Amino acid sequence: MAKINNVSYVETKTKWKIQIEDLLVTGRNKDNNLKLNRDSNLNVCQFLGCTATFLRTRRSGLCDGHKKHEHDLYLTLFNSNNKPVTSPRHDDIINHLITWAKSRNFDLLPFFKDCSFTILGNIPDVSTLSGDIVHKNFTPKSLDDYFDICVECVDRHFPEDNNSSYQYITIRRENFHARVLALTFVGLLLCEEANRGDRWFWREIAQDESKTNYLGAAMPLAYFAAMNFPWGMEIGKAAPKFIPSGM
Ligand SMILES: [Zn+2]
Ligand SMILES: [Zn+2]
Numbered sequence: 001m002a003k004i005n006n007v008s009y010v011e012t013k014t015k016w017k018i019q020i021e022d023l024l025v026t027g028r029n030k031d032n033n034l035k036l037n038r039d040s041n042l043n044v045c046q047f048l049g050c051t052a053t054f055l056r057t058r059r060s061g062l063c064d065g066h067k068k069h070e071h072d073l074y075l076t077l078f079n080s081n082n083k084p085v086t087s088p089r090h091d092d093i094i095n096h097l098i099t100w101a102k103s104r105n106f107d108l109l110p111f112f113k114d115c116s117f118t119i120l121g122n123i124p125d126v127s128t129l130s131g132d133i134v135h136k137n138f139t140p141k142s143l144d145d146y147f148d149i150c151v152e153c154v155d156r157h158f159p160e161d162n163n164s165s166y167q168y169i170t171i172r173r174e175n176f177h178a179r180v181l182a183l184t185f186v187g188l189l190l191c192e193e194a195n196r197g198d199r200w201f202w203r204e205i206a207q208d209e210s211k212t213n214y215l216g217a218a219m220p221l222a223y224f225a226a227m228n229f230p231w232g233m234e235i236g237k238a239a240p241k242f243i244p245s246g247m
Contacts, residue, residue, distance in 0.1 A: 004071055004130050007147045009183070012160060016180045017078040018187050020143065022130070027072025030196040032127050033214050036061030038206060048132055071126035073143075073191040077184055088171045090220035091243055093185045098227055100169050100178060111157035111182065112224050115189060118153050120217055121203045122146070123193040128201075135205050146194075150186035158182045189217040219243075 007020040036046040037059050045052040045063035052063035060067070077085045088096070101108045127133040129140050158165040158179040165179040176184075193200070197216025203209040215222065226242040227235070 002130055004073065004126065004143055007143050007187075009147060009151065009187075011177075011180055011183060013166065014177050014180055015080040016177070017082065018180075018183055019076045019078065020147065020187055020191060021074050021076065022126070023072045023074050025070050025072075027074055029068045029070065029072050031067060032060070032062055032069050032125070032133075033196070033198040034061070034125065034127070034133065034201050035059045035198075035206070035211075036133065046133060047127075048134060069126045069195070070132060071130050071195075073126060073194050075184065075187045075191055077180075085174060086172075087184055087188070088174075088176075088181070090185060090188050091223055091240065092171055093181050093188075094220065094224045094227060095239070096169050096171050097178070097181060097185075098224075100167070104164065104167075106164070108224075109228065111153075112221055112228075114153050114156060115186060116218070116221050118149055119186065119189050119193065120197075120221075121199040121209060121212075122149060123190055123197065123217075124200045124204070125197060126194045129194060138205065147187070147190060150190050151183065154179065154182045154186055185220075189220060192219065193217040 003024060004022040006022070007018070009018045011017070036042070037056070040056050040059065042061050043053050043056045045054070045066055046061040047063070047066040050063060050066060052065065054063060075087055077087045079085050097108060123146050124140050128135065129143060131140070160179070166177045168175045169178055169181055193216045196214055198214045199209065199212045199216055202212045223242050227239065
């Protein structure tokens with residue numbers, strides 16, 4: 001059960017840092033939703049080194065002791081003085097980005113579409129990232145490399161050379177630069193996708209993305225879609241009800 005290597009990304013201009021750390025089994029570990037025995041021909045647990053057996057009808061391919069991931073990615077933000085700052089939740093980030101964007105006529109939709117296109121389905125689950133589960137003909141990249149995909153997405157919409165990327169957005173009396181918030185958001189998407197998603201597995205390994213059964217990082221994007229829809233009325237205090245339970 002090797003720990004997944006940390007991501008430690010320092011934003012060049014603000015010196016704020018986004019850290020993503022593997023809390024191993026001390027985190028809020030989620031179920032491993034992969035269907036490693038989808039063809040029902042295995043009767044041995046697919047967790048590296050485990051020899052527990054079960055009926056071939058068990059589609060997960062995992063024994064009772066390995067039903068949950070033994071890893072949990074957790075994001076922490078640090079300000080320019082390297083002091084930890086409580087990271088806003090995705091819905092908080094989305095609400096504030098929407099308000100900020102409206103006052104500037106900035107179209108957020110392209111950023112969120114890009115997140116969906118470049119991040120969803122491209123981040124393996126934590127058991128795969130850590131090597132607990134090994135797939136034939138696949139070697140996971142380092143978490144840094146996966147985070148790079150997310151940073152590139154932010155670079156396209158909140159570029160370093162545009163001053164508005166560095167405007168302040170205040171959340172719970174803390175001032176965040178828009179770009180830092182966007183980086184935090186994509187970092188959270190990466191964590192969601194790795195901690196509880198199964199889209200990468202169905203796309204990359206099983207080659208049938210239509211069988212994806214868990215939203216993973218699609219949850220926060222669904223929240224944005226609901227909040228961004230031109231309802232023609234005020235959603236008001238009902239907005240949190242768009243957040244699926246468990247997020
Ligand atoms: Zn096992
Ligand atoms: Zn969440």
